[in-house]
Amino acid sequence: MSREILSVQSVAYAYTGNGWRLQPASFVVRPGDILGIIGPNGSGKSTLLKLAAGVLPSQKGTVRLLEQDIRRLKRREIARTLGYLPQRVESHVGYTVQEIVAMGRFAHLRGGGFLCTHDMEVVSRCLELTDIVPLRQRRLSRLSGGERQRVLLASVIAQEPQVLLLDEPTTALDIHHQMRVFDILVELAQKGMGVVVVTHDLNLASVFCEQVLLLQEGAVMHRGKPEDILTKEILEDVYGNGLETMIHPITGRPVVVPAASGRSGQTGAS
Amino acid sequence: MSGLLTRGRFVRVITAYAVLSVIVLCIAPFFGSESLDVREVLNALSPQRASMDAKIFFSLRLPRVLLGFLVGGALAVCGGALQVVLANPLAEPFILGIAGGGALGAVIALSVPGFLVHLGPFSTVQLFSLAGCLFCLLAIYRFSMGPLGVSMTTILLAGVTINILCGAAILLVRYLVSPHLLVAMDRWMMGGLDVVGYREILGMLPLLVPGLGLLVSQAHALNQLALGQEMALGHGVNVAGVQKQVLLGTGMASAAAVALAGPIGFVGLIIPHAVRRLSGVDHRIVLPACFCLGGAFLTICDLVARTIVSPTEMPVGIITAMVGGPVFLKILFKGLR
Numbered sequence: 303m304s305r306e307i308l309s310v311q312s313v314a315y316a317y318t319g320n321g322w323r324l325q326p327a328s329f330v331v332r333p334g335d336i337l338g339i340i341g342p343n344g345s346g347k348s349t350l351l352k353l354a355a356g357v358l359p360s361q362k363g364t365v366r367l368l369e370q371d372i373r374r375l376k377r378r379e380i381a382r383t384l385g386y387l388p389q390r391v392e393s394h395v396g397y398t399v400q401e402i403v404a405m406g407r408f409a410h411l412r413g414g415g416f417l418c419t420h421d422m423e424v425v426s427r428c429l430e431l432t433d434i435v436p437l438r439q440r441r442l443s444r445l446s447g448g449e450r451q452r453v454l455l456a457s458v459i460a461q462e463p464q465v466l467l468l469d470e471p472t473t474a475l476d477i478h479h480q481m482r483v484f485d486i487l488v489e490l491a492q493k494g495m496g497v498v499v500v501t502h503d504l505n506l507a508s509v510f511c512e513q514v515l516l517l518q519e520g521a522v523m524h525r526g527k528p529e530d531i532l533t534k535e536i537l538e539d540v541y542g543n544g545l546e547t548m549i550h551p552i553t554g555r556p557v558v559v560p561a562a563s564g565r566s567g568q569t570g571a572s
Numbered sequence: 573m574s575g576l577l578t579r580g581r582f583v584r585v586i587t588a589y590a591v592l593s594v595i596v597l598c599i600a601p602f603f604g605s606e607s608l609d610v611r612e613v614l615n616a617l618s619p620q621r622a623s624m625d626a627k628i629f630f631s632l633r634l635p636r637v638l639l640g641f642l643v644g645g646a647l648a649v650c651g652g653a654l655q656v657v658l659a660n661p662l663a664e665p666f667i668l669g670i671a672g673g674g675a676l677g678a679v680i681a682l683s684v685p686g687f688l689v690h691l692g693p694f695s696t697v698q699l700f701s702l703a704g705c706l707f708c709l710l711a712i713y714r715f716s717m718g719p720l721g722v723s724m725t726t727i728l729l730a731g732v733t734i735n736i737l738c739g740a741a742i743l744l745v746r747y748l749v750s751p752h753l754l755v756a757m758d759r760w761m762m763g764g765l766d767v768v769g770y771r772e773i774l775g776m777l778p779l780l781v782p783g784l785g786l787l788v789s790q791a792h793a794l795n796q797l798a799l800g801q802e803m804a805l806g807h808g809v810n811v812a813g814v815q816k817q818v819l820l821g822t823g824m825a826s827a828a829a830v831a832l833a834g835p836i837g838f839v840g841l842i843i844p845h846a847v848r849r850l851s852g853v854d855h856r857i858v859l860p861a862c863f864c865l866g867g868a869f870l871t872i873c874d875l876v877a878r879t880i881v882s883p884t885e886m887p888v889g890i891i892t893a894m895v896g897g898p899v900f901l902k903i904l905f906k907g908l909r
Contacts, residue, residue, distance in 0.1 A: 352802075355805075355806065356805075357802055357805050357806070376810070377805060377808045377809060377810045377811075378808040378810075379808075380808065381806065381807055381808025382808070385806065386802070386805070386806035387803075387806065388800070388802035388803055388806065390800075391799055391800050391802075391803050392659075392800060393798050393799050393800065394655075394659065394660075394661045394798075395656065395798040395848070395853050396848075396853055397795075397798070397799075397853055398575060400575055400576060401575070401576065401795075401853075401854070402799070404576050405795060405796055405799065405807055406807060408792070408793075408796055408807045408808050408809065409807065409808030411792075414579065414582070414792070414856060415792040415856065416577065416578060416579045416582070417576060417578075422576075425576075438575070439575060454803070457803075457807075458806065461807065461808075
């Protein structure tokens with residue numbers, strides 16, 4: 303069994319004010335893993351990802367990055383190993399696409415932060431990988447939602463991390479670009495990168511993830527292979543009634559579809 | 573790959589701004605209610621040939637121009653950094669309540685007849701103003717410290733509230749004092765650069781230089797912060813550390829500027845936007861360029877202020893708004909087309 307890049311053990315978090323809390327949750331990421339974190343809105347997916355990335359300090363449990371406690375590492379050290387893409391990125395400053403991708407090199411730079419030849423090559427490679435070369439002189443604010451997502455993904459990949467944590471990277475993307483993003487993630491995983499992706503799209507998780515973590519109301523309810531987790535019984539237990547699952551005739555993976563009579567039987571999960 | 577900031581482009585752009593600054597600094601002292609002869613001034617470099625023109629140049633005009641340049645530069649750099657840290661394009665140095673504290677300190681000092689004395693390089697008005705600025709800075713910093721670091725929303729709200737509280741306290745002082753003291757208070761509130769000699773300028777440097785140094789040292793990280801706190805953390809920025817250093821640097825630099833020149837508005841707001849339109853949004857260029865352009869802008873505004881209604885002077889704050897507003901609008905619309 304290969305070494306662990308990221309080990310999240312029994313992390314928990316309680317928000318002050320609203321009383322919502324994430325129950326202790328654990329997972330491990332090894333080179334080549336693609337782990338999907340799924341669950342209804344408000345189930346704690348993003349909180350778990352933030353704890354794993356060290357963006358939120360865990361109140362219980364530990365996060366170890368390459369066997370080192372993440373709390374003892376500086377942010378630059380973390381960023382050289384772990385890439386984190388948050389759910390929402392807004393800016394009132396009009397950076398160009400290539401400037402944003404180049405920002406991914408921050409943790410590798412010293413002094414004035416000027417890019418060397420290697421940094422330039424990495425930036426060019428990331429622009430090509432995410433199909434955004436033609437956009438490189440455009441400003442982020444002038445891009446469509448799908449183009450923005452690919453730019454931000456390229457910026458995180460430019461960190462050259464060993465593990466990627468992505469919070470809903472395919473939001474606002476059409477089906478073609480959703481598949482393209484996951485194709486890129488598979489490509490990176492095949493080169494040895496570990497990937498953790500929060501997604502609402504159960505079918506993409508089914509096709510591309512080897513393992514899924516299913517959360518409900520701040521607790522990990524199920525974990526395992528998509529074919530074991532994406533069953534009618536489990537999904538209706540978490541999301542409510544009105545879902546059907548079937549096996550895709552080509553991929554052999556589960557496919558989740560809304561049932562025709564779903565509205566009448568829905569229990570109103572968050 | 574074109575478009576990214578290289579060392580060569582950085583040097584070229586900053587050199588251009590520096591040349592502009594030097595030209596303004598060299599020309600501005602020669603103009604005023606009394607035009608000076610360049611040869612007479614240059615002759616004064618030999619001590620035996622000092623003339624009246626040289627005395628006006630070196631004792632009155634040059635310190636004033638230098639003060640204007642330093643104050644304008646400091647306010648613009650502070651504005652440029654705060655707009656990123658507070659994620660608010662309308663942020664400027666006085667949003668932190670520092671100007672309110674400085675104004676209250678100055679008004680209290682002016683409210684006591686006969687209290688206007690000099691202690692070292694500063695007058696009591698400047699010292700009280702400085703104390704007011706630093707008190708407000710510490711209060712805001714303390715209010716905004718949360719369990720996860722500095723809360724930017726709290727800082728904005730606390731700054732606005734402290735400005736309102738200081739405004740109310742100023743009104744109370746004005747209501748209680750003798751009416752003939754109100755003129756001096758109003759004059760201070762309008763901002764001005766009328767200094768004599770270099771003592772005040774040297775006195776502000778211990779606060780101004782480290783403050784600006786802190787801000788410029790964070791320029792590269794500020795680029796990341798402009799994409800939001802979470803993205804910056806993901807890219808490897810110690811966000812809480814950058815926020816603290818920017819707040820401290822802004823507080824020190826703007827307190828030094830306000831204590832000497834009063835609350836001169838508009839510079840800290842418009843110059844950073846103008847620089848971003850003119851030479852890009854990379855803050856490694858934006859902050860030093862803000863210092864040069866902000867300094868040159870306030871120097872020119874002061875030149876206008878002391879010549880337009882010669883032999884009297886107009887408060888420079890009026891000129892910064894009247895000159896800066898249309899210029900900024902032109903740059904804005906040019907960028908949008």
